[in-house]
Amino acid sequence: MKNLLNLIYPLTFSLFFACTQIGYTQAKTPSAYVDPFIGTDFFGHTYPGAALPNALVHLSPDVYTEGWTYCAGYIYAESSIMGFSHTHWSGVGMVNGGEILLMPTVNQKLQIVPGSLENPDAGYRSRFDHSEERATPGYYTVKLKDYDINVELTATQRAGFHRYTFPESKNSRIILDVGHQIGDMTQGELSELKIVDDHRIEGAKGAGLGKVYFVAEFSKPFLYYGTFDATYKTPESNGSIFPYKNAEVGDKIGAFVQYHTVKDEQVLVKVGLSYTSIEGARRNLQQEIPDWDFDGVRENAKKIWNKELSKITVKGGSEGQKQIFTTALYRSLLAQYISQDVDGKYFGSDGKIHEAKDFDFYGSFSCWDTYRTQHPLLTLVAPEHVNDYIKSIAAKVENYGWLPAQHFLNVYGESMVGDHLIPIIVDAYFKGYRDFDVNLLYKAMRKKALELPKSPISQDMGRSGLTYYLEKGYAPIDKVTEAVPNTLELAYDDWCIAQLAKALNKPKDYTLFMKRANNYKNVWDSETQFMRPKKYDGTWLPEIGDNKQEIIKNGDHSYYKYFDPLLVGRRPNRHYTESNAWQYIWSVQHDPQGLISLFGNKKAFIAKLDTFFEMSPVISPPKYVGVVGTIGQYVHGNQPSHHVAYLYNYAGQPWKTQFRARQVMEEMYRIGPGGLPGNEDMGSLSSWYVLSAMGIYPMAPGNGMYTIGSPLFDELSLHSAENKTFTVRTLNNSKDNVYIQSATFNGKPFNRTWITHEEIIKGGVLQFKMGPRPNTKWGTDKIPTSVLPN
Numbered sequence: 001m002k003n004l005l006n007l008i009y010p011l012t013f014s015l016f017f018a019c020t021q022i023g024y025t026q027a028k029t030p031s032a033y034v035d036p037f038i039g040t041d042f043f044g045h046t047y048p049g050a051a052l053p054n055a056l057v058h059l060s061p062d063v064y065t066e067g068w069t070y071c072a073g074y075i076y077a078e079s080s081i082m083g084f085s086h087t088h089w090s091g092v093g094m095v096n097g098g099e100i101l102l103m104p105t106v107n108q109k110l111q112i113v114p115g116s117l118e119n120p121d122a123g124y125r126s127r128f129d130h131s132e133e134r135a136t137p138g139y140y141t142v143k144l145k146d147y148d149i150n151v152e153l154t155a156t157q158r159a160g161f162h163r164y165t166f167p168e169s170k171n172s173r174i175i176l177d178v179g180h181q182i183g184d185m186t187q188g189e190l191s192e193l194k195i196v197d198d199h200r201i202e203g204a205k206g207a208g209l210g211k212v213y214f215v216a217e218f219s220k221p222f223l224y225y226g227t228f229d230a231t232y233k234t235p236e237s238n239g240s241i242f243p244y245k246n247a248e249v250g251d252k253i254g255a256f257v258q259y260h261t262v263k264d265e266q267v268l269v270k271v272g273l274s275y276t277s278i279e280g281a282r283r284n285l286q287q288e289i290p291d292w293d294f295d296g297v298r299e300n301a302k303k304i305w306n307k308e309l310s311k312i313t314v315k316g317g318s319e320g321q322k323q324i325f326t327t328a329l330y331r332s333l334l335a336q337y338i339s340q341d342v343d344g345k346y347f348g349s350d351g352k353i354h355e356a357k358d359f360d361f362y363g364s365f366s367c368w369d370t371y372r373t374q375h376p377l378l379t380l381v382a383p384e385h386v387n388d389y390i391k392s393i394a395a396k397v398e399n400y401g402w403l404p405a406q407h408f409l410n411v412y413g414e415s416m417v418g419d420h421l422i423p424i425i426v427d428a429y430f431k432g433y434r435d436f437d438v439n440l441l442y443k444a445m446r447k448k449a450l451e452l453p454k455s456p457i458s459q460d461m462g463r464s465g466l467t468y469y470l471e472k473g474y475a476p477i478d479k480v481t482e483a484v485p486n487t488l489e490l491a492y493d494d495w496c497i498a499q500l501a502k503a504l505n506k507p508k509d510y511t512l513f514m515k516r517a518n519n520y521k522n523v524w525d526s527e528t529q530f531m532r533p534k535k536y537d538g539t540w541l542p543e544i545g546d547n548k549q550e551i552i553k554n555g556d557h558s559y560y561k562y563f564d565p566l567l568v569g570r571r572p573n574r575h576y577t578e579s580n581a582w583q584y585i586w587s588v589q590h591d592p593q594g595l596i597s598l599f600g601n602k603k604a605f606i607a608k609l610d611t612f613f614e615m616s617p618v619i620s621p622p623k624y625v626g627v628v629g630t631i632g633q634y635v636h637g638n639q640p641s642h643h644v645a646y647l648y649n650y651a652g653q654p655w656k657t658q659f660r661a662r663q664v665m666e667e668m669y670r671i672g673p674g675g676l677p678g679n680e681d682m683g684s685l686s687s688w689y690v691l692s693a694m695g696i697y698p699m700a701p702g703n704g705m706y707t708i709g710s711p712l713f714d715e716l717s718l719h720s721a722e723n724k725t726f727t728v729r730t731l732n733n734s735k736d737n738v739y740i741q742s743a744t745f746n747g748k749p750f751n752r753t754w755i756t757h758e759e760i761i762k763g764g765v766l767q768f769k770m771g772p773r774p775n776t777k778w779g780t781d782k783i784p785t786s787v788l789p790n
Contacts, residue, residue, distance in 0.1 A: 031138075031305045033326035034327045034330045035327050036140075037076060038672065039685075041674040044091060044679065045072045045092065048135040053382075054157070055155065058097075059085070060074060065095075072091070083101040083180065084101065085182075086100045086160045086271060091681050092408075092682055093681070095183030095185075096182055098182035100216075103126075105173050105175060107124070107173075110256060111123050112240055136302070137305035138154055139152070151164055155297075159271060161268070161289055161297050162269040164269070165265070176255045178254050181205075185207065186251065191203065191205045192253075193227065199219075202214060202282070204278065213273065214278075219268035222259070226243040229248060270292075272286075276341055280343075308333050311719055315714050324675065331687075333381070338362055339409060348396075349396050349400035350399045365393070365407060367405065367420040368417070369681035370683060372643065373691060373698070383433075387435040389424070390429075393441065394440055403441070403448045423496045423702045426499055439504070442501070464486055478535045479536055481557065481573075487531075489587065490516075491588075494513045496590075525540055532563055541563040544567075547562055563575070566580055566633075568619050569622065583640050586644045590700045606648070606656075613634055635678075636688075638679075654778070655774030656774075657753070658774075665693065692712070695708055696708060696755065699784070705754050710738045710770075727764070730769075740769070743766065743769070745766050751782065753783070
């Protein structure tokens with residue numbers, strides 16, 4: 001009987017397991033479709049580690065920390081890991097993050113430097129194999145081959161949770177490297193740590209974007225412990241190790257703890273972070289991970305992600321398309337970071353501690369990238385957070401006394417062209433998000449648009465080239481770096497201010513800023529049909545012709561001598577921002593009809609647009625790393641091109657928008673680590689895909705309108721918090737059937753290539769019949785305009 005039971009039990013279990021697997025396959029949860037490794041190769045700069053939406057902590061493996069390639073600390077091509085740190089930026093081209101690294105080891109010799117990619121044995125890093133690595137939203141695991149240690153990571157908003165499964169060893173150690181950082185932005189600021197008792201280490205990391213405070217608690221008491229300073233060699237030991245020393249201050253400092261472990265013994269570490277204080281980190285940890293239930297925290301992270309990812313559901317499409325789409329939605333929801341403690345305290349832009357009352361404070365806005373796609377998408381899929389984004393901007397204005405542009409954790413600098421917190425604010429306002437002090441923000445944006453900052457605010461915080469822009473109506477190339485997009489993007493920002501001025505009943509301001517919104521025309525050259533660099537004296541920069549390109553120096557300013565529409569070039573000499581003249585002709589999102597008029601007629605505009613997509617992708621030397629994801633001179637790997645496929649709608653040929661939008665979705669987004677066509681840029685690439693798969697795109701954030709593309713799925717439903725559902729349904733959709741033949745909205749004929757935000761959030765069904773050939777009559781009667789539709 002006993003033998004029979006022994007036979008029946010495993011058989012029954014196998015049948016049960018098989019049945020549950022079949023059930024799981026039939027009813028996949030949204031998080032099961034997410035592949036966090038997408039974008040970890042080919043400079044997507046994403047990371048595969050554990051994080052929650054809108055979180056402060058992003059716990060992920062680091063393989064290397066120097067150079068633009070390793071902005072996220074991880075690339076899929078490498079085969080050894082330095083350790084697991086708690087802060088990472090999602091796809092930015094900024095070499096920063098990687099604070100507070102932990103690494104378990106079992107080496108006989110205690111090593112306190114990571115070693116190199118070429119020689120992992122020179123330090124504490126370990127080889128690993130991708131076959132023993134796995135990631136899902138909120139969870140990451142890998143086997144460290146050199147140590148036979150299994151690492152598991154999960155996280156809450158403000159704390160990371162590690163679980164290490166050790167082999168039998170008397171040298172089981174955990175290295176806490178406080179000196180570790182992606183890049184080197186510390187600027188000489190010292191770090192500190194203290195080993196409080198045999199379970200806890202706490203301290204602060206001097207980081208380039210503000211001090212990071214931490215509290216680390218260990219589930220097993222230390223057998224041995226000590227500190228290290230990698231910048232110092234003791235004469236006695238020729239090392240940098242200080243056994244049983246319980247505090248350290250310095251740049252490259254850290255601590256080690258050591259255990260005797262039996263086979264498969266698990267040691268857990270939980271780490272709370274804060275930007276305000278050690279006490280803040282302690283409170284964050286105590287509230288968010290009060291016990292040692294790793295599986296409970298992991299399961300809660302999974303539930304949170306499944307809830308967030310369920311805001312959009314899709315039917316039809318391939319398994320690969322569902323994975324790409326859900327991962328894109330995951331990245332879009334991941335990319336806004338809170339920076340306040342559980343009690344609301346945050347480190348303000350004035351260097352003081354403030355308290356966010358009744359809202360979450362977001363410390364960073366990569367707005368040159370995110371205003372175009374990510375923030376407009378969040379007004380649809382994350383409405384509960386939108387007011388908090390704008391309240392955070394208002395708090396910065398109150399604390400700092402000035403409206404910043406793109407910034408990360410209070411490090412303010414107009415590093416990217418334009419003033420693009422403005423469209424984020426204005427877009428939210430016109431979409432009905434108004435739980436913030438709009439008058440405060442309007443005054444701040446108006447002031448910044450009209451004058452340079454006064455001490456103690458640095459002149460660098462003002463709009464680049466503003467004095468010339470006010471005097472001439474454009475930025476002169478012999479005075480201002482990247483002068484052409486400086487003019488174009490400020491014209492768009494001024495258009496946004498004008499819309500808000502009108503809504504706030506400020507007619508004089510409306511007239512002023514609408515006039516400035518037309519400044520893009522001042523850099524239009526009708527002869528070459530490009531937005532062309534113009535000098536202070538009003539003459540065009542000469543064409544290159546047969547000349548050899550040179551660099552002109554004018555005091556501290558320098559620029560390329562000749563206009564070459566294929567030249568991207570390098571800072572500080574370039575005429576355009578990360579693009580060339582071909583890619584920047586189209587940056588008049590607020591007035592496509594005005595842009596078409598500059599060409600003389602729609603036919604000429606369309607001819608130029610067709611050429612743009614059909615010509616060679618080759619640019620004039622020097623080559624630029626951002627020219628990736630190309631269709632002709634269209635560069636999907638860089639944001640200035642993101643709206644261009646949708647311009648055909650404004651010229652009366654929507655079928656070409658349908659073709660190009662679907663082409664980009666099919667060609668530029670793939671499964672696997674190399675699945676992104678460029679730098680993710682805090683969710684902007686992913687958000688483009690989510691919006692385009694819905695069949696919509698926000699041409700000019702600030703006008704509450706989306707223009708129509710080519711929906712990807714048989715059915716896509718957006719579920720709002722008010723139990724309203726907006727569904728985009730397609731009939732006869734396929735890889736070949738990309739063209740809209742006809743459409744209905746809530747059962748009534750729909751023959752326009754735009755839809756308003758208000759129509760979407762009210763819910764309904766937008767249905768398209770698709771076909772393999774263009775219907776050149778659909779969507780041509782009601783062409784989208786450059787202003788709010790009535």
